[in-house]
Amino acid sequence: MTTTEAPPEQERPIGFGRLLRKEDPRLIRGMGNFVDDIQLPGMLHLAILRSPMAHARIVSIDTSAAQAHPKVVAVITGADLAEQGLAWMPTLSNDTQAVLATDKVRFQHQEVAFVVAEDRYSARDALELIVVDYERLDPVIDVRTALNPDTPVIRDDLEGKTDNHIFDWETGDEAATAEVFNNADVVVSEEIIYPRVHPAPMETCGCVADVERVSGKLTLWCTTQAPHAHRTVYALVAGLPEHKIRIIAPDIGGGFGNKVPIYPGYVCAIVASLVIGKPVKWVEDRTENLVSTGFARDYIMKAEIAATKEGKILAVRSDVLADHGAFNGVAAPVKYPAGFFGVFTGSYDLEAAHAKMTAVYTNKAPGGVAYACSFRITEAVYMVERLVDCLAYELEMDPVELRLKNLLKPEQFPYTTKTGWVYDSGNYEPTMRKAMEIAGYEELRREQAEKRERGELMGIGVSFFTEAVGAGPRKDMDILGLGMADGCELRIHPTGKAVVRLSVKSQGQGHETTFAQIVAEEIGIPPEDIEVLEGDTDNTPFGLGTYGSRSTPVSGAAAALVTRKVRDKAQIIASGMLEVSVADLEWNKGSFSVKGDPSKSVTIQEIAMRAHGAGDLPEGIEGGLEAQICYNPSNLTYPFGAYICVVDIDPGTAVVKVRRFIAVDDCGTQINPMIIEGQVHGGLTDGVGMALMQMISFDEDGNCLAGSLMDYLIPTALETPDWETDSTVTPSPHHPIGAKGIGESATVGSPPAIVNAVVDALKPYGVRHADMPLTPSRVWEAMQGNHTPPI
Amino acid sequence: MQVNMTINGQEVSEEIEPRLLLVHFIRDSVGLTGTHWGCDTSNCGTCVVLVDGEPVKSCTMLAAMASGHEVTTVEGLEVDGVLDPVQEGFMQCHGLQCGFCTPGMMLTSKALLEKDPNPTDEVIREAISGQICRCTGYSTIVRSVHWAAEHQTAAPIGSAT
Ligand code: FES
Ligand code: FES
Numbered sequence: 001m002t003t004t005e006a007p008p009e010q011e012r013p014i015g016f017g018r019l020l021r022k023e024d025p026r027l028i029r030g031m032g033n034f035v036d037d038i039q040l041p042g043m044l045h046l047a048i049l050r051s052p053m054a055h056a057r058i059v060s061i062d063t064s065a066a067q068a069h070p071k072v073v074a075v076i077t078g079a080d081l082a083e084q085g086l087a088w089m090p091t092l093s094n095d096t097q098a099v100l101a102t103d104k105v106r107f108q109h110q111e112v113a114f115v116v117a118e119d120r121y122s123a124r125d126a127l128e129l130i131v132v133d134y135e136r137l138d139p140v141i142d143v144r145t146a147l148n149p150d151t152p153v154i155r156d157d158l159e160g161k162t163d164n165h166i167f168d169w170e171t172g173d174e175a176a177t178a179e180v181f182n183n184a185d186v187v188v189s190e191e192i193i194y195p196r197v198h199p200a201p202m203e204t205c206g207c208v209a210d211v212e213r214v215s216g217k218l219t220l221w222c223t224t225q226a227p228h229a230h231r232t233v234y235a236l237v238a239g240l241p242e243h244k245i246r247i248i249a250p251d252i253g254g255g256f257g258n259k260v261p262i263y264p265g266y267v268c269a270i271v272a273s274l275v276i277g278k279p280v281k282w283v284e285d286r287t288e289n290l291v292s293t294g295f296a297r298d299y300i301m302k303a304e305i306a307a308t309k310e311g312k313i314l315a316v317r318s319d320v321l322a323d324h325g326a327f328n329g330v331a332a333p334v335k336y337p338a339g340f341f342g343v344f345t346g347s348y349d350l351e352a353a354h355a356k357m358t359a360v361y362t363n364k365a366p367g368g369v370a371y372a373c374s375f376r377i378t379e380a381v382y383m384v385e386r387l388v389d390c391l392a393y394e395l396e397m398d399p400v401e402l403r404l405k406n407l408l409k410p411e412q413f414p415y416t417t418k419t420g421w422v423y424d425s426g427n428y429e430p431t432m433r434k435a436m437e438i439a440g441y442e443e444l445r446r447e448q449a450e451k452r453e454r455g456e457l458m459g460i461g462v463s464f465f466t467e468a469v470g471a472g473p474r475k476d477m478d479i480l481g482l483g484m485a486d487g488c489e490l491r492i493h494p495t496g497k498a499v500v501r502l503s504v505k506s507q508g509q510g511h512e513t514t515f516a517q518i519v520a521e522e523i524g525i526p527p528e529d530i531e532v533l534e535g536d537t538d539n540t541p542f543g544l545g546t547y548g549s550r551s552t553p554v555s556g557a558a559a560a561l562v563t564r565k566v567r568d569k570a571q572i573i574a575s576g577m578l579e580v581s582v583a584d585l586e587w588n589k590g591s592f593s594v595k596g597d598p599s600k601s602v603t604i605q606e607i608a609m610r611a612h613g614a615g616d617l618p619e620g621i622e623g624g625l626e627a628q629i630c631y632n633p634s635n636l637t638y639p640f641g642a643y644i645c646v647v648d649i650d651p652g653t654a655v656v657k658v659r660r661f662i663a664v665d666d667c668g669t670q671i672n673p674m675i676i677e678g679q680v681h682g683g684l685t686d687g688v689g690m691a692l693m694q695m696i697s698f699d700e701d702g703n704c705l706a707g708s709l710m711d712y713l714i715p716t717a718l719e720t721p722d723w724e725t726d727s728t729v730t731p732s733p734h735h736p737i738g739a740k741g742i743g744e745s746a747t748v749g750s751p752p753a754i755v756n757a758v759v760d761a762l763k764p765y766g767v768r769h770a771d772m773p774l775t776p777s778r779v780w781e782a783m784q785g786n787h788t789p790p791i
Numbered sequence: 792m793q794v795n796m797t798i799n800g801q802e803v804s805e806e807i808e809p810r811l812l813l814v815h816f817i818r819d820s821v822g823l824t825g826t827h828w829g830c831d832t833s834n835c836g837t838c839v840v841l842v843d844g845e846p847v848k849s850c851t852m853l854a855a856m857a858s859g860h861e862v863t864t865v866e867g868l869e870v871d872g873v874l875d876p877v878q879e880g881f882m883q884c885h886g887l888q889c890g891f892c893t894p895g896m897m898l899t900s901k902a903l904l905e906k907d908p909n910p911t912d913e914v915i916r917e918a919i920s921g922q923i924c925r926c927t928g929y930s931t932i933v934r935s936v937h938w939a940a941e942h943q944t945a946a947p948i949g950s951a952t
Binding site for chain 1: 808810811815818819822823824825826827828829830831832834835837864865866868869874878881882883885887888889890891892893894897912915916917919920921922923924925926927928929930931932933
């Protein structure tokens with residue numbers, strides 16, 4: 001679709017199709033309700049004092065001047081929290097993290113103390129009055145030397161810790177893979193770095209904590225993508241009874257994984273409200289967001305690919321060094337410390353694969369899984385798609401031809417990879433061909449050849465990715481012991497309107513619309529008659545929340561199945577109303593009619609009234625029309641896509657311009673194509689940021705060099721092209737409506753396409769690989785034949 | 792100090808600290824929370840309002856500087872229950888997802904359309920290039936502005952009463 005073409009007038013599908021969003025009428029009027037919009041009577045404001053150093057012992061903290069500030073209500077340090085046993089909290093990967101530093105600070109901008117004051121400005125003023133005496137320690141910044149024997153130990157708080165090692169992990173068959181590599185015609189090795197980046201949602205993280213004095217009930221309005229998981233974690237760590245905790249996630253201004261973890265600021269606000277007895281608001285500023293909350297990536301991947309000289313890919317292996325920062329705050333299923341990196345075998349039929357990984361502590365902010373990465377598939381896909389291009393370079397083969405030669409065939413599905421993942425469904429080649437057709441691939445190559453003759457730098461980059469989303473089966477996947485299943489409850493009111501309650505939480509993905517459409521599709525009630533409730537732990541069933549593109553695969557399935565359960569009951573009631581047996585009824589999306597006699601029918605609305613009315617119901621049927629389920633997915637879903645990127649590089653300035661980007665995605669059955677397109681567009685834009693602009697970097701003292709949006713560059717409308725998107729549809733066989741997740745596909749698939757395009761443009765300079773972010777200076781370096789790793 | 796300004800056609804007069812930023816004045820003092828705040832460095836544009844019809848980053852202006860001027864926020868776009876075409880366009884073309892950048896994006900678009908009722912893609916992109924959207928990838932915002940351009944029946948800026 002071109003931008004000048006007006007979209008079609010809204011048709012209102014009762015079920016799947018393009019439907020305008022139910023959340024928009026409030027948002028376009030400025031009537032959303034974001035955390036910072038909440039004002040409660042007597043509410044106080046909290047601000048956090050952060051460490052200026054990356055690694056230092058705290059010698060003393062003097063808060064007296066801050067305490068004396070007329071508008072300050074309280075100043076709290078780590079020592080104060082330690083008295084209550086609250087100075088440390090668990091992370092989502094069973095490590096601990098300081099709420100406020102007690103012994104020493106372990107990354108620049110770590111939380112050291114907080115002030116609660118009557119207004120925002122005074123709280124900030126008072127921070128300036130706190131005097132902290134630090135004794136500098138040598139910081140550990142270079143991840144490659146973090147395990148050297150003479151390196152300072154960052155986590156001396158952990159009993160018996162004598163180094164900076166966190167975990168080792170491996171997958172696949174090392175010996176079998178070595179065997180294939182030893183006998184292969186061609187082996188290509190490359191060190192591929194995915195630098196540290198940050199999701200930087202437009203709304204920063206924050207909360208309002210309100211502990212009711214008499215009942216002791218805590219209400220926490222919070223920027224969380226996982227309200228139920230947060231509630232349980234607070235109950236487990238703070239000893240608060242779980243029924244006395246209510247987490248409300250109101251409108252959220254983007255999350256992208258940044259709003260999955262529990263941050264010290266939330267705990268500080270809760271403590272402050274408990275101690276002071278008034279509501280307390282904490283909202284971080286942009287610098288705090290960038291320098292202290294969940295970063296993403298930070299993998300150094302030594303990667304190798306083996307192939308025959310004809311271009312049959314045989315094996316892939318890698319050795320990864322992972323920088324997890326000062327605390328292991330990775331949000332991933334417990335048995336997957338490297339997330340789903342095991343999907344690094346990509347979309348290809350291999351003979352063998354092996355990966356190993358070492359994760360280490362450094363004096364940098366914690367985090368690790370965030371930024372629409374599908375639990376590290378971003379890194380995995382980037383690695384394999386870069387490797388395939390390196391192989392194409394060595395074989396002097398067209399990268400599309402090489403991929404087409406190796407893509408899995410439709411008859412191979414369900415396909416078990418060499419690392420044990422079962423891809424549910426796929427039909428890859430038509431997706432690749434569709435992208436080529438839209439791009440005019442052959443024509444682009446001709447244009448490129450002509451331009452090369454003239455010394456112009458044009459690049460065409462391709463990626464083909466397979467994602468693994470919708471964590472996950474409870475037998476394999478849990479976070480802190482909580483199974484990754486999701487609940488869903490549906491009530492049909494007497495007049496045939498409905499409310500569906502979900503455990504997940506939208507941060508802009510349009511759940512209020514798509515979930516209403518899923519229910520509508522199954523029961524024939526128009527979406528506008530279905531209210532979708534989520535983000536309030538007192539009023540929604542338990543489940544682990546929205547991240548890793550899991551809402552549609554898990555909660556979407558739950559919504560479809562709970563609706564079928566209600567429909568089954570409705571059918572029994574209808575059989576009573578029409579005086580026929582259940583088997584003699586047929587469903588016509590909104591009504592049951594007698595088979596062979598369509599004039600005899602009852603609508604779902606009539607059934608709902610009967611279910612709540614005074615008349616008789618069939619034997620053994622209770623009144624009411626509602627159901628609840630907890631859905632445990634049997635497998636992940638595996639969306640995929642083919643992306644083609646065209647770039648032009650100015651040979652004089654090395655500035656990369658993304659001229660075109662073609663994305664053909666397959667996320668199975670589509671619920672709302674408009675929302676799917678939007679999800680893809682957003683992810684592609686993220687890809688431009690990561691590939692060309694963004695990096696959270698540090699100097700040798702551990703000072704974060706990307707603490708503002710002037711230093712951490714996010715694509716604007718000028719750096720992004722008009723996206724060209726299309727799709728194919730290969731339903732998931734195990735999902736009740738055949739849908740797969742789509743939220744992260746484009747973030748996963750676009751960086752390799754863009755980098756491949758830049759490297760392709762630089763082919764005349766003999767460049768086979770260059771690391772992100774491909775800023776003008778880094779591209780210029782590559783053109784001079786220099787390769788400087790970004791880490 | 793005392794500030795007096797018109798916000799969405801209403802006279803507002805408040806006693807404030809001189810250092811108060813316009814964005815905080817609008818949000819916290821006046822209670823119009825549709826104007827958002829997203830950075831410390833004038834880079835994100837979630838705070839954009841119109842001051843005398845011109846888009847201004849309200850985090851970069853003191854409330855005191857707006858005294859005596861006419862401010863339009865997102866809440867002022869709808870007039871007498873009728874949405875501005877820009878608002879309608881953003882809904883029709885999926886120009887928003889989380890909605891956090893949206894008020895600023897719409898106000899800039901509104902100001903652009905007043906000057907250039909039929910802007911090209913390039914002109915629209917240039918106009919919103921001081922603002923960041925993390926969700927939409929901008930193409931749908933560009934489409935939204937075109938939609939509004941094609942359906943212009945808008946009341947002029949500041950006509951809310
Ligand atoms: S708040 Fe970011 S530009 Fe104003
Ligand atoms: S819609 Fe979320 S930042 Fe623009």
